[in-house]
Amino acid sequence: MSSATKTLELLSFFSASRPEIGLSQLCRIAGRDKATTYRHLQALEYAGFVEKNPTTRHYRLGPAVLHLAQVREATVPRKAAVQLSLSQLADATGETAHVSVLSGTVVYSLASCESPRHGTRAVIDITTFPLHATATGICALAFGPADLFDVAAAHLDRFTANTPTTPQAVSNLVDNARTTGFGSSNGNYESEVYSLSAPLFDQTELFVGAVTVASVASRFTPDLERKIKRELAKASREITHNWGGTLPTGVEAAWAETLSPLHAMDTTS
Amino acid sequence: MSSATKTLELLSFFSASRPEIGLSQLCRIAGRDKATTYRHLQALEYAGFVEKNPTTRHYRLGPAVLHLAQVREATVPRKAAVQLSLSQLADATGETAHVSVLSGTVVYSLASCESPRHGTRAVIDITTFPLHATATGICALAFGPADLFDVAAAHLDRFTANTPTTPQAVSNLVDNARTTGFGSSNGNYESEVYSLSAPLFDQTELFVGAVTVASVASRFTPDLERKIKRELAKASREITHNWGGTLPTGVEAAWAETLSPLHAMDTTS
DNA sequence: GCGGTGGGTTCATATGCTGAACCGCTGTTT
DNA sequence: AAACAGCGGTTCAGCATATGAACCCACCGC
Incomplete structure (x- = not known):
């Protein structure tokens, strides 16, 4: 050394x-x-x-560290810093990957990347994500500031037959995200799009955004789900690191539990 | 080494x-x-x-530099980082010193510090500074983003007999600030308060705020003015450095010119 | 295929890094 | 008030480790 x-x-x-x-x-x-x-x-x-x-x-x-951080931010803006992770994620899963960030009470899209593997793809054509109806939004509610839930509860618009439109239904999804470490949406915003989402954190372990994979319902098997979750965890670690943040140990533990072989038996049974 | x-x-x-x-x-x-x-x-x-x-x-x-910068910001927030400089500035000049920052098109007060030297003092009791009528505001117009001038020109309220209320009058003050490196207000906002202001910059030499000394008209001699300017330049260098920024060479040159012994003859004559 | 440039590697040399022991200070204990 | 423990900071002999000239290979323009 x-x-x-x-x-x-x-x-x-x-x-x-x-x-x-x-x-x-x-x-x-x-x-x-x-x-x-x-x-x-x-x-x-x-x-x-x-x-x-x-x-x-x-x-x-x-x-001096402030000085360097400003140069780094000018050199590799957050958007550019996620591109590589995002394309690897899209490539590994064969699905559409995107990253969104929380600003105040709004979650907006920062970058997205589609995989050419399949003829049918999920396309991210919105710039702000409904908190209650998207995997990204559920992630924000589960890991972001507590007051976000009130904002979500005030705008429970119905988009599809699966959209949760009661605070209780949203709360259940949020609880599930907290225990598994992943937000999910099974056609809650667009009926044919199934999404999974992992949170991103800053240095003080505060939620700053989410990385998400959006798949097509017809090919969303338990096997694919597990693969996506594994890749999401990897991408979340990578992006969080690239933004200078650290993952809370609780989230790592939730992922380990969710992705353990034992747990796999449960989900596939 | x-x-x-x-x-x-x-x-x-x-x-x-x-x-x-x-x-x-x-x-x-x-x-x-x-x-x-x-x-x-x-x-x-x-x-x-x-x-x-x-x-x-x-x-x-x-x-890693982003990570460290976040820790630094959590350790010594900008407000705390100016306190020492500010109290030294107040102490050296015997007047009231304060720091303000630019956010969008608004200049708001971050911290201030009064000197106990005199029974009469300027007191900073406003939280946002009128761009056209304060030394701080003139500084922002002179060194900040160009579109700020339009904002200022749209709100030319009169506060005292000295308040500049035409775009031309403001423009003259701004030009003066650019050539001397200091914004100034001779009772433009409160008739008894004379202020001098030096700009603060970030790493990319963008204007981020100003450090100002507010004095009382009756004791504002050319000697005091020179002393304040010297101390302001020192404080601006210090605060800019503490925030991870760098001073444009143009500003340093303007200060050197303004504070040169030769120039002193001009102003006192 | 040849000169110029780039990133990366080798190895003998000696520079400059290491750490035990030290100093002077301050606040606490007896 | 003397003894003590802990602190930040300093010294110096000894040797670990940083150094740089020379090297390799890949790429590029010609």
């Missing part, structure tokens, strides 16, 4: 829950010598990656 | 105008050996600070 790598590793010990770290404390966390750690911190401080809290002499992340 | 410092320095060569850099190119920019630079880049890539564009093999900033 190079000196530079060790220096950079120090930065990863700072987090929202541990924003300031003293020298000795950092030595213990990193399991390294005090003199070494001190010199590494000096290098980081010189470059503006950390700064000293003048009163406590503890270290915290510095302004 | 330590290996870690050299590694970190590589990151500073990425910018909005040069977002992706190849290995050889980076060697030339940094003036370092190819093997060394390559190993440094590997360390950075391993830590997620850079990533390779898979098609061009060029390097660009990675997702």
